[in-house]
Amino acid sequence: MTTDRRAARRKQILDAALEVFAEKGYLYATVDDIVERVSVARGTFYLYFGDKRAVFEALLDGFLERVGACIEGIDLEHPSQDARAQLRANVSRVIRLALSEPGIVRLALLEARGLDPEVDAKLRDFHDRLRLFLVESLAEGQRAGVVREGDRHVMASVSLGGFRELLIDAVTGALERTPEELIDATMTFVEGWVLTPRAAKASRPVASRSRKKG
Amino acid sequence: MTTDRRAARRKQILDAALEVFAEKGYLYATVDDIVERVSVARGTFYLYFGDKRAVFEALLDGFLERVGACIEGIDLEHPSQDARAQLRANVSRVIRLALSEPGIVRLALLEARGLDPEVDAKLRDFHDRLRLFLVESLAEGQRAGVVREGDRHVMASVSLGGFRELLIDAVTGALERTPEELIDATMTFVEGWVLTPRAAKASRPVASRSRKKG
Amino acid sequence: MTTDRRAARRKQILDAALEVFAEKGYLYATVDDIVERVSVARGTFYLYFGDKRAVFEALLDGFLERVGACIEGIDLEHPSQDARAQLRANVSRVIRLALSEPGIVRLALLEARGLDPEVDAKLRDFHDRLRLFLVESLAEGQRAGVVREGDRHVMASVSLGGFRELLIDAVTGALERTPEELIDATMTFVEGWVLTPRAAKASRPVASRSRKKG
Amino acid sequence: MTTDRRAARRKQILDAALEVFAEKGYLYATVDDIVERVSVARGTFYLYFGDKRAVFEALLDGFLERVGACIEGIDLEHPSQDARAQLRANVSRVIRLALSEPGIVRLALLEARGLDPEVDAKLRDFHDRLRLFLVESLAEGQRAGVVREGDRHVMASVSLGGFRELLIDAVTGALERTPEELIDATMTFVEGWVLTPRAAKASRPVASRSRKKG
DNA sequence: CATGAATGAGTTTTCATTCAT
DNA sequence: GATGAATGAAAACTCATTCAT
Numbered sequence: 001m002t003t004d005r006r007a008a009r010r011k012q013i014l015d016a017a018l019e020v021f022a023e024k025g026y027l028y029a030t031v032d033d034i035v036e037r038v039s040v041a042r043g044t045f046y047l048y049f050g051d052k053r054a055v056f057e058a059l060l061d062g063f064l065e066r067v068g069a070c071i072e073g074i075d076l077e078h079p080s081q082d083a084r085a086q087l088r089a090n091v092s093r094v095i096r097l098a099l100s101e102p103g104i105v106r107l108a109l110l111e112a113r114g115l116d117p118e119v120d121a122k123l124r125d126f127h128d129r130l131r132l133f134l135v136e137s138l139a140e141g142q143r144a145g146v147v148r149e150g151d152r153h154v155m156a157s158v159s160l161g162g163f164r165e166l167l168i169d170a171v172t173g174a175l176e177r178t179p180e181e182l183i184d185a186t187m188t189f190v191e192g193w194v195l196t197p198r199a200a201k202a203s204r205p206v207a208s209r210s211r212k213k214g
Numbered sequence: 215m216t217t218d219r220r221a222a223r224r225k226q227i228l229d230a231a232l233e234v235f236a237e238k239g240y241l242y243a244t245v246d247d248i249v250e251r252v253s254v255a256r257g258t259f260y261l262y263f264g265d266k267r268a269v270f271e272a273l274l275d276g277f278l279e280r281v282g283a284c285i286e287g288i289d290l291e292h293p294s295q296d297a298r299a300q301l302r303a304n305v306s307r308v309i310r311l312a313l314s315e316p317g318i319v320r321l322a323l324l325e326a327r328g329l330d331p332e333v334d335a336k337l338r339d340f341h342d343r344l345r346l347f348l349v350e351s352l353a354e355g356q357r358a359g360v361v362r363e364g365d366r367h368v369m370a371s372v373s374l375g376g377f378r379e380l381l382i383d384a385v386t387g388a389l390e391r392t393p394e395e396l397i398d399a400t401m402t403f404v405e406g407w408v409l410t411p412r413a414a415k416a417s418r419p420v421a422s423r424s425r426k427k428g
Numbered sequence: 429m430t431t432d433r434r435a436a437r438r439k440q441i442l443d444a445a446l447e448v449f450a451e452k453g454y455l456y457a458t459v460d461d462i463v464e465r466v467s468v469a470r471g472t473f474y475l476y477f478g479d480k481r482a483v484f485e486a487l488l489d490g491f492l493e494r495v496g497a498c499i500e501g502i503d504l505e506h507p508s509q510d511a512r513a514q515l516r517a518n519v520s521r522v523i524r525l526a527l528s529e530p531g532i533v534r535l536a537l538l539e540a541r542g543l544d545p546e547v548d549a550k551l552r553d554f555h556d557r558l559r560l561f562l563v564e565s566l567a568e569g570q571r572a573g574v575v576r577e578g579d580r581h582v583m584a585s586v587s588l589g590g591f592r593e594l595l596i597d598a599v600t601g602a603l604e605r606t607p608e609e610l611i612d613a614t615m616t617f618v619e620g621w622v623l624t625p626r627a628a629k630a631s632r633p634v635a636s637r638s639r640k641k642g
Numbered sequence: 643m644t645t646d647r648r649a650a651r652r653k654q655i656l657d658a659a660l661e662v663f664a665e666k667g668y669l670y671a672t673v674d675d676i677v678e679r680v681s682v683a684r685g686t687f688y689l690y691f692g693d694k695r696a697v698f699e700a701l702l703d704g705f706l707e708r709v710g711a712c713i714e715g716i717d718l719e720h721p722s723q724d725a726r727a728q729l730r731a732n733v734s735r736v737i738r739l740a741l742s743e744p745g746i747v748r749l750a751l752l753e754a755r756g757l758d759p760e761v762d763a764k765l766r767d768f769h770d771r772l773r774l775f776l777v778e779s780l781a782e783g784q785r786a787g788v789v790r791e792g793d794r795h796v797m798a799s800v801s802l803g804g805f806r807e808l809l810i811d812a813v814t815g816a817l818e819r820t821p822e823e824l825i826d827a828t829m830t831f832v833e834g835w836v837l838t839p840r841a842a843k844a845s846r847p848v849a850s851r852s853r854k855k856g
Numbered sequence: 857c858a859t860g861a862a863t864g865a866g867t868t869t870t871c872a873t874t875c876a877t
Numbered sequence: 878g879a880t881g882a883a884t885g886a887a888a889a890c891t892c893a894t895t896c897a898t
Contacts, residue, residue, distance in 0.1 A: 005861080025328045027241070030888065041863045046890065114239045114325030131388075154391070154399040157383045158376035165375020166368065174345075175367055185368040192362075192407035216878095245872060255880040257874080266872065433857090453756045455669070459893060469859040471895080480893065539756030542667045559816075582819070582827040585811045586804035593803020594796065602773075603795055613796040621834035647882080672867065683884045688869070 010048050012038050014062075017055040022103040026056055026115050053116050060112065060119065063104045064126050070094045071130075074137060076144040083146050084187075084199055091186045095167070096179050102171040109168050131156050138194070146199035155194060162189060224262045226252050228276075231269040236317035240270055240329050267330050274326065274333065277318045278340050284308045285344075288351060290358040297360050298401075298413060305400050309381070310393050316385040323382050345370050352408070360413035369408055376403060438476045440466050442490075445483040450531035454484055454543050481544050488540065488547065491532045492554050498522045499558075502565060504572040511574050512615075512623070519614045523595070524607050530599040537596050559584050566622070576624050583622060590617060652690050654680050656704075659697040664745040668698055668757050695758050702754065702761065705746045706768050712736045713772075716779060718786040725788050726829075726837065733828045737809070738821050744813040751810050773798050780836070790838050797836060804831060 016037040020029040031052050035045045049055045070093035074086045098105045112123055134156040141147030147155075163186060169175035170182055177185070191199075230251035234243040245266055249259050263269045284307035288300045312319045326337055348370040355361030361369075377400060383389035384396055391399070405413075444465040448457040459480055463473050477483045498521035502514045526533045540551055562584040569575030575583075591614060597603035598610055605613070658679040662671040673694050677687045691697045712735035716728045740747045754761055776798040783789030789797075805828060811817035812824055819827070 009861085027328055031890085032888080042889090043864065043891080044862055047861070051889075111328030113327060114241060115328060128388075150402065151391075151395070151399060153389055154380065154396075154403075157379045157389055158399070158403050161379020161382075162372035162376035164379070165371045168375075169367075169371045174342075175371055177365075177368070181365070182368075185365055185372070188364065189368075189372050189407050193403050219878095244870090256872095256882090257880055258878085260873070261878070455756060458891090470861090470893095471859055472857085474894070475857070541755060542669055542753030542757060556816075578830065579819075579823070579827055581811075581817055582808065582824075582831075585807045585817055586827070586831050589807020589810075590800035590804035592807070593799045596803070597799045602770075603799055605793075605796070609793070610796075613793060613800070616792065617800050617835050621831050651882085673869090674867080684868090685870080685885065686883055689882070693868075 006048075009040075009044075013040075013045060013048055014055065014058060018059055018103050018107075021056065021059070021107055025111060026052075026107065053118055056107075056112075056116070056119060057122060059104060060108055060122060063101070063108055064122075066097055067094060070097055071133070074141075076140060076146065083141070083144070084191075084195065087190065088183065088187055091163075091190075092179070092183050095170075095182050095186070098167045098171060099179055099182075105167060105171045109164055110172070127160075131160060134160065141195075141199075146196055147194060148196050159190070159194060220262075223252075223254075223258075227254075227259060227262055228269065228272060232273055232317055232321075235270065235273070235321055239325055240321065267332060270321075270326075270330070270333060271336060273318060274322055274336060277315070277322055278336075280311055281308060284311055285347070287347075288355075290354055290360065297355070297358075298405075298409065301404065302397065302401055305377075305404075306393070306397050309384075309396050309400070312381045312385060313393055313396075319381060319385045323378055324386070341374075345374060348374065355409075355413075360410055361408060362410050373404070373408060434476075437466075437468075437472075441468075441473060441476055442483065442486060446487055446531055446535075449484065449487070449535055453539055454535065481546060484535075484540075484544070484547060485550060487532060488536055488550060491529070491536055492550075494525055495522060498525055499561070502569075504568060504574065511569070511572070512619075515618065516611065516615055519591075519618075520607070520611050523598075523610050523614070526595045526599060527607055527610075533595060533599045537592055538600070555588075559588060562588065569623075573626065574624055575622060587618070587622060648690075651682075651686075655682075655687060655690050656697065656700060660701055660745050660749075663698065663701070663749055667753055668694075668749065695760060698749075698754075698758070698761060699764060701746060702750055702764060705743070705750055706764075708739055709736060712739055713775070716783075718782060718788065725783070725786075726833075729832065730825065730829055733805075733832075734821070734825050737812075737824050737828070740809045740813060741821055741824075747809060747813045751806055752814070769802075773802060776802065783837075787840070788838055789836055801832070801836060 013034065017029070017034045020033045020037060023029075024033065029052070031042065031045050034052075034055070035042050038044075049058065071090050072086070074083050074090075076083055108123070112119055114120065135152050138147050138152040138155055142149060142152070166175070166182060166186060170177060227248065231243075231248045234247045234251060237243075238247065245256065245259055248269070249256050263272065285304050286300070288297050288304075290297055322337070326333055328334065349366050352361050352366040352369055356363060356366070380389070380396060380400060384391060441462065445457075445462045448461045448465060451457070452461065459470065459473055462483070463470050477486065499518050500514070502511055502518075504511055536551070540547055542548065563580050566575050566580040566583055570577060570580070594603070594610060594614065598605060655676065659671070659676045662675045662679060665671075666675065671694070673684065673687050676694075676697070677684050680686075691700065713732050714728070716725050716732075718725055750765070754765055756762065777794050780789050780794040780797055784791060784794070808817070808824060808828060812819060
């Protein structure tokens with residue numbers, strides 16, 4: 001029960017912090033802003049988090065973990081498995097996750113750089129691991145003939161960057177699209193530049209290509 | 215001439231500021247760090263710039279202007295002009311510019327978000343204008359049949375994001391490639407996802423890398 | 429009996445507090461440090477002591493009381509009593525007590541000043557009472573002809589200070605001597621400066637160390 | 643001129659700090675108290691001292707240096723020199739110095755222990771060096787036959803402690819005596835316990851012994 | 857009796873910016 | 878123009894103490 005209380009309070013602070021960060025930006029949010037929103041004393045904050053960075057890191061950790069959980073390695077061994085469908089499932093999960101928590105996405109993808117050395121390191125680490133995973137996946141895909149030949153590192157950079165921007169724009173409202181539209185767009189992009197025509201063509205639904213938007 | 219002296223001193227401060235920002239990040243750089251590097255008094259700084267943000271903005275303005283100057287609209291009217299070559303020229307100029315001033319690129323693309331409301335607005339404005347320009351160019355391209363059909367806004371987001379990431383990775387050393395390799399990679403990406411096969415094929419040098427297209 | 433439990437717990441806290449104070453110093457010891465060592469909750473501490481100062485005072489009170497109990501007035505009325513032996517007994521008791529509880533001695537003699545107004549007052553009071561007692565004893569001694577003529581207040585200051593320093597150095601390890609050596613040293617000092625040659629000579633054990641006296 | 647201003651301001655802060663420390667004790671003095679007394683802004687303090695400890699150390703350093711300057715090694719080589727007179731000169735200088743700046747004496751001798759690890763180290767260092775100097779001087783004195791045989795370390799502890807207490811009591815008003823009285827008292831003590839009768843007798847002014855005080 | 861979550865007063869410290877010289 | 882001393886607002890953080898359970 002004590003544990004419950006603690007966890008609940010922790011969550012309260014975490015939620016309030018996310019709100020405050022989203023409103024004022026990490027940098028201009030103060031611990032005071034956060035505790036005021038939760039209506040607790042300043043000291044209470046420090047019972048749960050060592051400092052402002054710690055809350056942000058907790059927020060970020062949670063998010064990065066959820067993102068990581070969305071991503072599954074693609075099984076190219078069994079022909080019965082459709083690589084493209086597996087990829088689409090990954091993309092779909094990440095996009096839906098991102099749209100379901102726009103606040104933290106903005107913070108993590110758009111604003112968290114350069115604010116705090118430790119946070120920077122954490123983001124860089126995540127980014128690097130993601131990039132490495134992608135490069136390795138692309139290598140496997142190339143061996144299996146489903147990924148085009150070419151510079152895998154460049155592919156990884158561009159894909160990651162393109163996808164990130166799609167998420168950012170979706171989340172900031174610069175690009176108002178349904179999850180399905182975003183997923184389709186991502187797959188189209190992947191098919192056009194990453195996959196081989198064979199892999200791309202294999203399972204594409206016939207009527208999914210003709211959307212125009214002003 | 216007095217104006218010359220002023221301009222020279224201003225430049226000194228600007229250069230020092232870039233160095234300091236690059237080393238410590240905008241946030242952790244102090245006005246002191248800057249003036250110390252120029253060996254002038256604290257007050258002198260404020261004779262040339264209204265505040266700390268102003269130097270950063272000046273730096274950013276200069277850079278964004280130089281970037282803007284790299285980008286030329288593509289003439290699709292005259293068949294004699296090769297759209298792809300024009301595009302490649304744009305890409306080439308931007309990449310070479312970016313590689314020639316990595317410090318400011320890192321600041322502008324990686325670290326400048328969330329630091330200052332005004333700087334944020336400036337970056338957002340540049341980004342939006344670039345995006346708009348791209349969307350319009352894509353629309354023209356679609357009318358001219360050199361750009362694939364499809365959601366132009368999504369294309370713009372993904373392309374911008376992919377390209378930005380390429381630049382960031384190049385500039386931070388995460389992706390060590392020659393300018394030519396980066397240019398080729400970018401064009402490959404554009405041809406694969408943005409241009410129509412016709413446009414892409416049109417001007418491809420005969421002896422280019424072995425990219426297969428169904 | 430409840431009272432027993434209370435007393436036991438109180439003692440536990442007192443012991444833990446002494447350890448913590450000795451390790452970190454009163455100032456840098458926190459109530460948390462203390463309760464953690466006893467493995468009780470923060471609030472429990474305040475069931476036994478009004479505040480942080482109160483434990484320190486309790487510790488100090490106990491010590492000062494034990495020191496006080498070591499000191500007995502010297503009977504000069506009955507010639508059968510040897511004043512010097514009585515003095516030596518006093519000295520011996522205090523030195524043995526001090527060596528048996530070095531932690532509190534360090535706190536009381538070395539670190540307790542300037543930490544807390546109330547504690548200061550308590551120490552000053554003890555010091556003053558001790559001083560007064562000494563001055564009166566010296567007066568008696570002078571009347572009885574066993575203490576040299578001279579400024580009794582000065583004698584009291586110097587004797588007290590010299591003795592305190594001896595204890596501090598013994599207790600901090602700066603002066604590693606057996607209790608007997610310290611007692612002898614103290615007596616030598618007293619004989620040299622405080623007592624009259626007659627009183628000093630009177631009862632000196634025949635076989636004592638080879639101290640020369642003109 | 644700039645240097646003058648700086649030095650003057652530094653002195654102002656130092657003086658104010660001494661006053662504040664003397665009034666409230668180092669521990670309970672705040673940087674605010676100090677700047678308020680000088681009527682400067684909070685930040686100004688930090689232009690001159692890194693923190694509260696730094697002012698205190700500056701104060702202490704100055705004092706310890708002045709004390710150190712009072713103490714001269716005693717020349718036992720030349721019979722023409724009177725060891726006792728040289729010693730008396732040392733004692734006299736230290737006592738006069740102490741009486742001329744009672745505030746810092748109280749802080750340094752009475753209250754500075756246990757307040758701050760760095761300050762502690764500084765005091766301990768000074769104390770240790772003084773003690774070492776004394777032990778060596780006593781050894782020389784023993785070789786020259788002017789200091790009694792006996793445990794030099796004990797002598798050093800007791801002498802230092804006795805003398806310190808004399809200064810403290812003089813400075814706190816517990817012992818109201820003229821400088822001369824304090825000097826005489828100290829010499830009497832030294833002659834009684836430290837010096838050999840020969841050395842002590844050698845140069846003693848005939849009429850200096852008979853002061854009585856209630 | 858015991859608990860431990862919550863409190864909030866009280867200090868320190870930094871640094872962009874001003875302004876008298 | 879140039880200087881650099883002075884400013885003071887703004888935040889972070891600690892920890893003794895309280896009190897509802």
